[in-house]
Amino acid sequence: MRHTLAVLVENNPGVLARVAGLFSRRGFNIESLAVGRTENPAVSRMTIMVEADDRVLEQVIKQLRKLIEVLKVQDVTKEEHVDRELALMKVNAEPAKRAEIIQIVEIFRAHIVDIGRKTMIVEVTGDEGKVNALENALRPFGLKELVRTGKVAMLRGTRDMTTNGKEVEE
Amino acid sequence: MITVGEAVIRCLEKEGVELVFGYPGGAVLPVYDALHDAKIKHVLVRNEQGAVHAANGYARATGRVGVCVATSGPGATNLVTGIATAYMDSVPIVLITGQVPTVQVGTDAFQEVDITGITMPITKHNFLVKDPAVVPVVIKKAFHLARTGRPGPVLIDLPRDVTAAEIEFEYPEQVQLKGYKPTFKGHPSQIAQAAKMIYESTRPVILTGGGVISSGAAPELLKLAEIISAPVASTLMGLGGFPGDHKLSLGMAGLHGTRYANMAITNSDLLIGLGVRFADRVTGTVGKFAPKARVIHVDVDPAEIGKNVQPHLPIVGDVKQVLLTLLPLLSPREGGDWLAEVAGYKRDYPLEYTRENGLKPQYVIEKLSGVTRGEGIVVTDVGQHQMWVAQYFCFKYPRTLVTSGGLGCMGYGLPAAIGAKFGRPEKQVILVSGDGSFQMMMTELGTLAEQGLTLKIFILNNKRLGMVRQLQEFYYDKRYSAVDFSFSPDFAALAGIYGLSGYTVDTGAAFDAVVEEVLAGEGPALVNCLVEPEENVFPMVLAGKGLDEAID
Missing domain, CATH: 3.30.70.1150 (ACT-like. Chain A, domain 2)
Structure with a gap:
């Protein structure tokens, strides 16, 4: 199944290479990837489309979270977005x-x-x-x-995905 | 104002670093200039790979962060194998590499490589620092990352103009890493669920891994096993985390594990994995692994949970913290029929080898275990000798086995033993190597001799690449390809050239005659053990088989 992941990352040089390298070396398939800065210039947001079953998807998300410069990962596929x-x-x-x-x-x-x-x-x-x-x-x-450009995605309504205050990845 | 090179050394001092392993070069000169007057001891190796393995051995033996320094280009690339070794085994190391000046970065300058790019997949994190002012913060972050959560190697690449620049030195007390918050304590309701599952089981087995050692959880593991009367099998990385001479110990599980450990796992109804990653060397064919068991998996790295084996109960957290929460929830229970059944496995399927003429490699290890009574630290290389150490040496304490588990890196042994001896000088440090592995890094005999370390080296010399030969025997119908050394040096004579005492033995009696003298003697020594050349490591689980289908 295809999933849309929203990924907040620190806006550092090399962070795209870390994410892309992770996908290729672990054999995950990226269908598309769009990246740009957010409302906070220190933070970039990636929207990644990935074809994966539930088990692979769980690994993708966990491996992304392991990257030090990744702040937050969310699968928006099943959310209103x-x-x-x-x-x-x-x-x-x-x-x-x-x-x-x-x-x-x-x-x-x-x-x-x-x-x-x-x-x-x-x-x-x-x-x-x-x-x-x-x-x-x-x-x-x-x-x-x-x-x-590849897909960009955002949750509907008041729910958001910023790094302000306590929204930082736990 | 001080140079960044000096600041680097000051930072290391603040982190309590007492020695670094390294090799200088042009791009890292400002750091070496600062080392000239520093209290930190620098150990000059003979190849940068030796430096990173030594830092690994030091870290494994002590639990502290190992540090190594190298120059740009080839200095940095020589580290790569060692970084991968440390990454696979979750060993905390901070590596500092020189880089060409920032204006030259990206121009294919002399001795330039993109070492942060190269090491991205094999470091926990890495940094290329272009702003001199942030170097102390980066070093603080590097140590924090290396030693917390799931430990691992962290590399800092410092261009020469950065280390030559001057800054006001200030070392932060703490650092914030927004994207790095390892889970330390397990979830209380998950832990309560674990207690419930333990009491619902009648045939529990604990599988202990490297995480038990790195989190310092050996005392809690011992309590757990004794309270719930569960036998304890270990991964290669976990050996020493549970006393090998304890009646609940099953030794090592896996492809070359003991039959009784593998049978216990296969017949268990509850498998408690502590600080393990269920690596392929332990599980064999995953579909046949612990088929009757519910699995509790405790690990500090959430990405390990569900990666290889799908647990019924995942607990993300530091093993020690999780066990400290779990233990009060448990009350003692008897092992009953299950422990009797496991005792039967041990009685009926012991580790054994035929004791014919000549020198059996297993005998050498058994003898070393007996003579040292499991005290001291054993460092190994990779291959058959490593498996025999894992099978026949009785490890009683954490951090007494130093070996390359995940990467299986031949050449690791000698430099890692040097690092282990520096870290634990009061301990007897023994290196068990093979003639193949030893020749990969024997250049570090120079470092050993120069540093005057009392290291005892035992080479199980079968004049070939024994493990590869064994694989070819079973999988390629004895078509032996490129596994015989028609030439190797006389290792005892070679040892003599480097100022070590050298011995050669080819019978059990001859080994017996020298082993105590060698271990008791001052100064380094090497014993070249001419062992049975075609001895195999048994039991052996062939590809596609389950753990209970081993041959021997």
Whole structure:
């Protein structure tokens, strides 16, 4: 089963290598990994998608927690949460095809952010299913380039995952 | 203002470090300059791998943090095998390496390697420090990390311009590590549940590991075993945590464990794992391991729980603390039929070997155990001799066996014995090695001679790589490949060159004639024991088999 892990880490050089190295040497599969700083500049947040059964997942989480620079690990998969991914798609767009592409883009509430002589760049934000669906819809026109950020996720409501006060990992 | 190099030494003094093992070089010169006037003793080894193994042996024998120092590049890479050895066995070591100046980092400069990158998977944590002002805090953190929770090696990489810089020296009393809060006390309701499970069981077995020794829990383990009348099997790392001559002791379990330990585990209805990680050498085929038992697993590292064996009751905590909470919940009970059954295993399936002509390696160990009465410290290398030590030497006290368990690192023995002797100079320190392992690090004979240490070395010399040969006998139909040494030096003569007393023996009687003299004598000595070349380590659990299916 696929799990979405939210991981707070100290914003130090090398911390990404520690996390990535852990996954590779223990044979855990990362499907995607998105990382950036948080409301606290000393802390970065990683959203890691991992394909694992319950037993492997438990090991992944425990091994992550063992890293000294990892502050908090949470599996948000089964919690109420919002997740989003951003993708840029460069699609073949001869003038005759543009109207059709624009129509598809509007249906998905995506944006066209660049037009070249024969191509357009489409920007889409959404959950994974929406990004996949748009990709499939545009593929027949000829998808020249595709880049996805990987998923980021956050719990709904007042529950949060900061390192302030007593929220630090026990 | 003092240089960071001096600050490093001041920090070590504040941590109570009395000696460091090391090897100098260009990038670490400011630290060595500060060592010149320091009270801390520096032991110059012959290869950096020797320094880290010596720090390991020192830490294992004393319970204190071992320290070693090396330069950048090859100095640092020579540490790698030793760091992995310490990591696998959870040995507290702080390593300080020089690095090229910060402006050169990343330029493939002379003697530059990314040692923090290289050692990421084999250190508990490591630091590359670019700000001179934080060096004391980093050192404080390193010692804290190395010795608390599940101990392990911590490396600090210091560029040369950082150690040459000057700072106002201030050593913090405490450090905060936001992401590091090891669980010390076990959960009270889990511990209460453990007490309940103990009373529900009729066939309990305790499996004791290295965690019992590193947490100092041997006295509590003894109480536990006696109160609940449970026999105690040990992992290799756990030997000495429970007295080997106690009637409840089953010796070592696992692939070369005693039959009675393995049978007791297989037939138990409750297995209490204390400070163990259920390593593959102990469990054999996991699916056949302790098939009738409920498992209680106590360990300070939550990631070990459920990694190899799924416990029915996990308790995360320091073994000593957990046992101190558990013991008052227990009242004495008799072992009854179960202890009688286990006594039957011991009577019917003892450790044994045939005592024909020639010198049996098992005999050498048995004799050493008898002559020393289990006092002193035994250091081993890796291979058949190591297993015979584990089987035939009766360890009575914690920190009396110093051996590379998890990594199985040949070459560990001699430098680790040097470190152990430095740590416990009042103890008889014995190194048991093999002709293969010894030749990997015999360069450290120079360090031994220079330091004038009274170390007694026994080489079980079968003129081949005995353990590999044994594996080839069983798994590759005796197609012996690259296991014979057609040349080795005369080890007794080699010892003489280094100023040790050298002996060669090839019969039990000849060994008997020298062993007491060697152990009682002043100064270092080496006994080259020409043993039966094709002796096998038995019992032996073959791949895919359960612990109760050993052959011998």
